[in-house]
Amino acid sequence: MKRFAVVFLLFAVALAAAVFSPSSASADEIKMIGVITKIDISGPDATTAAATLKDNKTGDPVTVIVSDELTLDKCKDHRIVVGDEIRLKYEVKDGKNISKYFRKTAGC
Amino acid sequence: MKRYLIVLSLLVVAGTAAQAKEHSGKAYIEKNGYQGPSTCESQGCHPGTAKKFLGTVHWKHASPVTNVENVDPGKEYGMKNRIYTMCNGNDTVNNLKEIPPNPKTGKTKFTGCNTCHPGDHISDVGSTGKEAEAAVDCLLCHSSAYDYRQRKPFKDEKGRVVMGQDRSVKAAMAVGKPGIKNCMVCHEAAGGGVLIKRGFSFTRETDVHAGKGMVCVDCHGAKDHKIPTGFDPNNWANDGVRVACADCHGEKPHADEDTNRHVARIACQTCHIPRTGGALAKDFTKWTQGEDGFFEPTTLRMEANETTPVYAWYGKTVRNEPHFIGPKGSRGDPGSRIYPFKIFEGKAYYDSKTGMLLSMDFAPPMATGDTLAGVASAAKTLGIKEYDPVPGWQTVYFGSSHLVTKGKALSCANCHVPNGALNFKSLGYTDEEIRKLTSAGLYFDKMADKQKENW
Numbered sequence: 375m376k377r378f379a380v381v382f383l384l385f386a387v388a389l390a391a392a393v394f395s396p397s398s399a400s401a402d403e404i405k406m407i408g409v410i411t412k413i414d415i416s417g418p419d420a421t422t423a424a425a426t427l428k429d430n431k432t433g434d435p436v437t438v439i440v441s442d443e444l445t446l447d448k449c450k451d452h453r454i455v456v457g458d459e460i461r462l463k464y465e466v467k468d469g470k471n472i473s474k475y476f477r478k479t480a481g482c
Numbered sequence: 483m484k485r486y487l488i489v490l491s492l493l494v495v496a497g498t499a500a501q502a503k504e505h506s507g508k509a510y511i512e513k514n515g516y517q518g519p520s521t522c523e524s525q526g527c528h529p530g531t532a533k534k535f536l537g538t539v540h541w542k543h544a545s546p547v548t549n550v551e552n553v554d555p556g557k558e559y560g561m562k563n564r565i566y567t568m569c570n571g572n573d574t575v576n577n578l579k580e581i582p583p584n585p586k587t588g589k590t591k592f593t594g595c596n597t598c599h600p601g602d603h604i605s606d607v608g609s610t611g612k613e614a615e616a617a618v619d620c621l622l623c624h625s626s627a628y629d630y631r632q633r634k635p636f637k638d639e640k641g642r643v644v645m646g647q648d649r650s651v652k653a654a655m656a657v658g659k660p661g662i663k664n665c666m667v668c669h670e671a672a673g674g675g676v677l678i679k680r681g682f683s684f685t686r687e688t689d690v691h692a693g694k695g696m697v698c699v700d701c702h703g704a705k706d707h708k709i710p711t712g713f714d715p716n717n718w719a720n721d722g723v724r725v726a727c728a729d730c731h732g733e734k735p736h737a738d739e740d741t742n743r744h745v746a747r748i749a750c751q752t753c754h755i756p757r758t759g760g761a762l763a764k765d766f767t768k769w770t771q772g773e774d775g776f777f778e779p780t781t782l783r784m785e786a787n788e789t790t791p792v793y794a795w796y797g798k799t800v801r802n803e804p805h806f807i808g809p810k811g812s813r814g815d816p817g818s819r820i821y822p823f824k825i826f827e828g829k830a831y832y833d834s835k836t837g838m839l840l841s842m843d844f845a846p847p848m849a850t851g852d853t854l855a856g857v858a859s860a861a862k863t864l865g866i867k868e869y870d871p872v873p874g875w876q877t878v879y880f881g882s883s884h885l886v887t888k889g890k891a892l893s894c895a896n897c898h899v900p901n902g903a904l905n906f907k908s909l910g911y912t913d914e915e916i917r918k919l920t921s922a923g924l925y926f927d928k929m930a931d932k933q934k935e936n937w
Contacts, residue, residue, distance in 0.1 A: 407773065430773030444685060452631040453667055459774065477676045479772075 402465065403474060408436065409459050413449055423449045425476070427460055438464045438471040445476045454478060505657050516654035518647075519618050531707070532615035538707045538721055540600060541618070543573055543607045545719040550800040551810070553718075560719030561595060562607050565841040566807060567828020567876040568673050568716070570766040570779070571595055572841060573607045575860035578635055578643055581845040587775040592635035592643060593844060598668035603635065603645040619647045620657075623664045627656035630667065665698040673761060674779065681760020681824060682884040683786045690754075690888045701725055713798040714881030715809050715823070727751070740928070749821040751883055752793060753892040756903070758824040758882050759786040766830040767873045769847045777851040791822035791882050793904050804832065804839050808879035813910040820909060823879040831857050831871035840871055894925040 408427035415423040423446055426437045440446055448454040454476075463475035507527055514521070519532035539545050544560030547553050562573045578594025599607050605617035621628055625648070632648035662684055673679025686693045691701070702709050708721035727750040728735075734742045735750070744753070762782040769777035795811035797818035811818030831840045831853070843863065846855035857871050897904045899920055906916045918924070 409774070444683075447663065451627070451663070452629055453663070455631055459772075478671075479675060479778075480671075 403463050404465070404471075405461075405463050406431070406436065407459065407461050407479065410454070410456050411435065413454075413456060415446075415449055418450060420446070420450070422446070425449070425460075425473070427462060430459075436462075436464075436471060438462065438473040438476070440473045440476055442473070442476070445473070507657075508655055511651060511654045516621075516649050516651055518616055518649055519620055520616065521654065522620055532618045532620075535618055535707045536610055536614055539709070539719045540707065541608070541614075543596070543599065543719065545721065547718045547720075549713065549798055550718055551802045553802065558719075564718065565839050566716070566878060567764065567766065567830045567839070568679055568761070568826055568878060568880075569595060570828070570830045570842040571844050571856075571860065573599070575841045575843050575863045576845075577606075578603055578645070579845055580637070580643060582849040584775040584849050589775065590849070591776065593848060594635075597635065597645065598672070599645070601645070602647060603643055619645075621648060621653045622667075623660045624658060625653040625656045625664075626658060626661055628653050628664075660697070660699050662692070662697050674764075674781065675783070677759065677786050678761045678781065678783065680880060680884070681758055681784065681786050681789075682882075684884060688786055688885055690886050701730070712881060712883050713796075714883070715796070715800045715879050716807055717881065718800075740925075747819050749796075749819045751881075751886075752820050752822050754886050754888070755791070755822055755882050755884070756887065756890060756892050756896075757787040757789070757885055758791045758822070759784045759788045759885075760824065760880075761826060762789065763827040764829070766828065766842060767853050768829075769851050769853060771851060777848055779847075787885060789824070790903075792825045792879070793820050793822055793909065794879070795819070795909065796821040796823075804837055805874065805876050806878075808877065820904070822882045824882050826878045826880060827875055828878065829873055829875050832874040833866075833869040834872045835868065835870050839874075839876060840866075840869060894929060895922075898922070898924050 406427070406429050408429045410425055411428050412426040413423055414425075421441060423440045424437055425440055426435050428435055440449065445454065454460075459479045461475070461477045461479050462473065464471045464473050466472070507522075507525065510525055511521060514524075522528045523531060535541055539560060542558065542560065543562040544558035546555070547559045548555075550559075553559055561569065564572055573594075573596040576593075576595045578592060578596050580590050580592050583590045596603065596607050600619045600622050601607075601609065601614065602617040602619070605614040609617075619633075622633065629648045629650065629652075632646045632650075634646050635643050636646060638644045666684065669680075670676055670683065671678075677683060682688065684692050684698065702711065702725055704710070704721075705723070708723050710723040710725035711717065711720050712725060731750070733745055735745070736742050760783075762784050764782070765780040768780050770780045771777050794809050795813055795815070795818040796809035797811035797815050799810045801808055801810045809821065809823065830842070832838065833840050840857050841860045841864070842853065842856040843859035844856060846859055847853045854871060857869075861867075861869055892903055896902055899922070902920060906919055907913075911919060
């Protein structure tokens with residue numbers, strides 16, 4: 375019984391570390407809506423863009439890496455610009471926020 | 483199939499040739515700059531094109547409608563004046579304007595249905611004459627280097643709301659056949675957000691045609707800017723020219739004759755577009771406030787490919803009633819086939835005096851959430867003096883003709899099984915017919931042979 379309790383305790387500690395450690399690489403999807411404050415894109419041949427959004431709820435800036443071809447193209451020809459409100463989903467990988475869904479909220 | 487391959491080959495060859503061929507006006511544009519349609523029509527190139535364009539649906543946002551019930555045959559219909567619950571406003575009542583300041587933030591913004599009209603808003607939907615001709619934004623559809631930052635509403639020195647245009651030499655030098663983005667910049671944002679209205683994206687991943695490098699105008703190829711369209715029960719305005727799968731694929735597109743027999747009563751879309759998406763429902767009587775303080779109609783959003791269609795007989799005529807817009811057709815009508823539809827439900831205000839759907843000017847509710855103020859503003863514009871607004875629901879069937887798949891198309895076992903994709907009962911089949919139609923005996927030997935071949 376004692377042995378079981380020790381194993382259980384170790385497992386619980388490991389689980390807590392995995393969940394709450396700020397440095398751990400997490401594949402959890404984070405959702406937010408925010409307004410673009412900055413788009414960094416190196417040129418017409420760039421394969422990624424870094425977009426910074428101000429989270430509508432917290433007011434915090436969040437920078438995400440955008441690499442999907444369609445969104446990237448929209449950033450390049452300014453169909454997506456600073457000031458646009460975006461519905462965003464991203465994952466944290468190796469300390470970087472990777473965009474998984476980047477959609478303007480507005481329509482006609 | 484052979485015909486399809488020939489057409490596709492010709493298309494690829496023609497496309498390559500068109501790309502390789504330099505636009506002959508580039509030197510002129512480089513030297514003289516770009517002033518709009520007058521540049522396109524100078525030097526004997528594209529004469530009279532702007533004037534002809536003013537007669538198209540893209541400019542008029544309306545046309546005569548011949549296949550819809552309960553419309554006035556003497557009038558033209560389209561987003562200029564239609565009232566339904568995906569877009570409870572239209573170009574007339576929800577004309578592009580600066581909305582009143584939001585009481586919380588004091589901020590305002592420009593909004594209106596006609597932001598996608600390819601003019602400058604001073605020359606607006608359906609306008610005619612020299613000024614209108616000069617206002618046509620050719621490059622919006624024809625330039626691959628259009629700077630969309632320019633395509634924004636602003637107030638001019640007279641206080642008029644104007645839609646900006648990119649008339650730069652850079653944009654004009656990149657003129658050519660419209661690419662996907664030229665079409666989708668407007669068409670994907672219809673109905674209040676990206677992929678809201680029709681719920682399809684046209685990408686390599688989502689449509690077999692895009693996967694083969696085709697663009698919108700490869701199927702919707704225009705002559706004199708009259709764009710061929712299908713018979714979507716909710717897309718009434720048309721340029722009088724139509725497009726159908728069979729135009730390229732023929733009436734016998736499959737190698738297997740049993741599959742080809744289906745074509746007589748089953749539309750291609752039914753098997754080849756098994757998914758749909760976009761807004762599922764909207765409530766125009768209750769707007770939701772965003773973090774920016776502005777309000778939007780409450781909308782249940784779904785992704786492209788996230789929902790399944792509803793199937794119904796459709797003979798290309800439309801039942802149009804205040805609470806229903808959808809296909810007319812039946813099993814007994816030889817002109818009807820089974821089609822897939824995206825179902826949408828919208829809640830808005832009806833006039834209890836007439837039973838008719840009321841429309842809404844979005845400016846008041848967008849600023850304050852007051853939806854009845856929006857109805858009042860629209861009624862004023864339309865000259866409706868007495869009405870009694872009561873909430874009600876409308877069901878709308880949208881045609882589903884994109885998100886085409888070959889590999890994930892429905893096959894025998896998707897429909898011909900109990901509780902399969904098609905509800906044979908609602909499609910008018912008897913219990914005895916349904917028992918036969920949902921038996922594996924229909925296709926067992928053929929599928930068993932195929933299974934053997936595959937493994």
